Amino acid sequence: MSKRKRYLIGALLLNLGGCMLGPDYQPPASQLPENWRSAPLSAGENPANAIERNWWQHFNDPLLNQLIEKVGARNLDIKLAENRIVTARAARAASSAVLLPSGDMMASANRQQNQLGFPSSGPSNLAGLVKQPFNIFKSGFDASWELDLFGGHRRDVESAQAELEAAALSQADILVSSRAETAKTYFDIRLYQAQWQLAQQVLASDRQSLAIFQERYQQGDASADDAARAEAKLQHDQAQIAYYANLQAQAEYSLDLLLGAAPGTAHQLTAASAAVPVSPVQLVLAAPAAVIAQRPDIRYAERKLAAATAQQGAAVAKFFPDISLSGFVGLFNTNAGNFFSLSSKAFGMGANMIWPILSFGTLSANLDAADARQQEAMTQYQHSILAALTDVERAFSAFSAQEQSRQALAKEAQANRQLLAIAEERYQQGQTAYPEVLDAQRICYASENNLSQATAQTGQDLIAVYKRLGGGW
Known part of the structure; x- marks a missing residue:
């Protein structure tokens, strides 16, 4: 027996009781893994299944805390989501009013x-x-x-209520994304500042090297090629100053947009250089089922499924x-x-x-469309769960690998600092030529730059983990 015939026969049996036609919504069951495959070794389980809501405070950066507060109050995407909530609330009120005289x-x-x-x-x-x-x-x-003997209008109210809840969850999802994007952009700014300062140190070293080679050339202790290479390196490193300054400016403009502020606002806030933030707090995890139940995008997809299911009942009621x-x-x-x-x-x-006796298939087509939209919403819900699980696993994997890389680069940078100090001491004592100092400087500055990049990327990967876990709850 077709679904439509089952709907109609059920309605004929129950219409005297003022029933609501169509399927009653039940949240779908999902098969979820018990544990994460790529959970970081440094992570600890949380028996309360709670993730720290104010995760950004673990980086111990007052300006980052201030920016996160500002984005929640000023971000225009969040305000647009608030407007959609108002619209959905009005739609629900209109649907409810139809039930009254x-x-x-x-x-x-x-x-x-x-x-x-x-x-x-x-x-x-x-x-x-x-x-x-x-x-x-x-x-x-x-x-x-x-x-409303057959519940068509009550199904419309049920659908409108689910749409209102979905609109609120959409705002929550945008808030999570905006906070994470703000933190990542802030990390970019601090990284570019660190690279700019390192480029200034390299440039100062280049000037010193050029002066030494020019003096040695005049004394006949160095060739013209040595001085020319030193000049070329200085000009190359001079270009890096403008390169990092431009990257910082681009990141600041992105932060302006996130804050809903005029261009230049972020620059005023971040003008004073500071180190890339580091979180010393151990990452706390929850089970996959708890994460899926809390992620705003999953809950949004579930509410959209509930709204589509209610519209099936509204379409059935049109037959009566x-x-x-x-x-x-x-x-x-x-x-x-x-x-x-x-x-x-x-x-x-x-x-x-x-009573619509003759509709030439219009009502049947509307019911078919409602069934198709419900199946589409179900598929979207299932896709959202699978995508969420994949996102979390990817974030865990990236964070774990990046943290290991950062630790190795930190040890490398420390070793290269010691080598540079030894080379400079040997040069001062006349035990080695200056090119050995230059090689040590080049290696040391490169490792410092790699460490800065790794530190910023590790922080951003940790931000991504918190975002994928639902932003904290």
């Missing part, structure tokens, strides 16, 4: 003439009397109430009669002079039924 104050005045035909043998005085123009004056209160009650209380008279007299008092009541 409606009434209107009305007043009308008409002049008309009956156009009735009479046989030629009929009395002429009667025909003239009937065809004589007359007035109708009417004023009062009209009321009507559509009885619409029954409404109506009434009138007021004044009715054909004489304006007597309109406000007691004789003009009037009332009326009645009932109407409209």
Whole structure:
């Protein structure tokens, strides 16, 4: 038996009880893994299944905390989501109002003439009397109430409520993303500042090297090629200053947009250089089922599925009669002079039924469309869960690998600092030539730059982990 026939037979059996047609929504069950495959070794389980809501505070950076607060209050994408919540709330109110009686104050005045035909043998005085123009004056209160016997309007309310909840979850998802993007952009700014400062140190070293080689060339201890290479390196490193300054400016403009502020606002906030933030707090994990239950995008997809399921019932109810009650209380008279007299008092009541007997497949097509939208919402919900699991695993894997890389680069940078100090000491004592110092400087500065990049990337990967875990709850 087809789904449509089951709907119709069920409705015929239950319509006297004022039932709600269509399937009643039940949250779908999902098969979720018990543990994460790529959970970082430094992570600890949280028996309360709670992730720190204010995760950004673990980086111990007051300006980052301030920026996160600002983005929650000023970000225009979040404000757009708030507007969509207001729209969805109004739609739910409109759907709920349909369930209640409606009434209107009305007043009308008409002049008309009956156009009735009479046989030629009929009395002429009667025909003239009937065809004589007359007035109708009417004023009062009209009321009507559509009885939702088959639950179509109640399904619309159910759908509107789910859409309202989905709109609120969409805002929560945008808030999570905006906070994470703000933190990542802030890390970029601090990284570019560190690289700019390191480039300044390299440039100062280049100038010193050029001066040494020029002096040695004049003394005949170095060739012209050595001085030319030193000059070329200085010009190359000079270009890096502008390169990192531009990267910082681009990141600051991105931060301006996230803050909903005029261009230049972020630069004023971040002008004072600071180190790339580092979080010393151990990452706390929750089980996959808890994460899926809390992620705003998953909950949004689930609410959209609930709304689509309710619309199936609304489409089924269209196959059955619409029954409404109506009434009138007021004044009715054909004489304006007597309109406000007691004789003009009037009332009326009645009932109407409209049953779409012949629709040429329109109702069936609407039901097919509702079923297809429900299946689409179900597929989207399943896709959202799979994508969420994949996102979290990727974030864990990236963070774990990056943290190991950062630790190795930190040890390398420390070793290269010691080598540079030894080379400089040997040069001062006349035990080695200056090119050995230059090689040590080049290696040391490169390792420092790699460490800065790794530190920023590790922090951003940790931010991504918190975002994938639902932003904290």
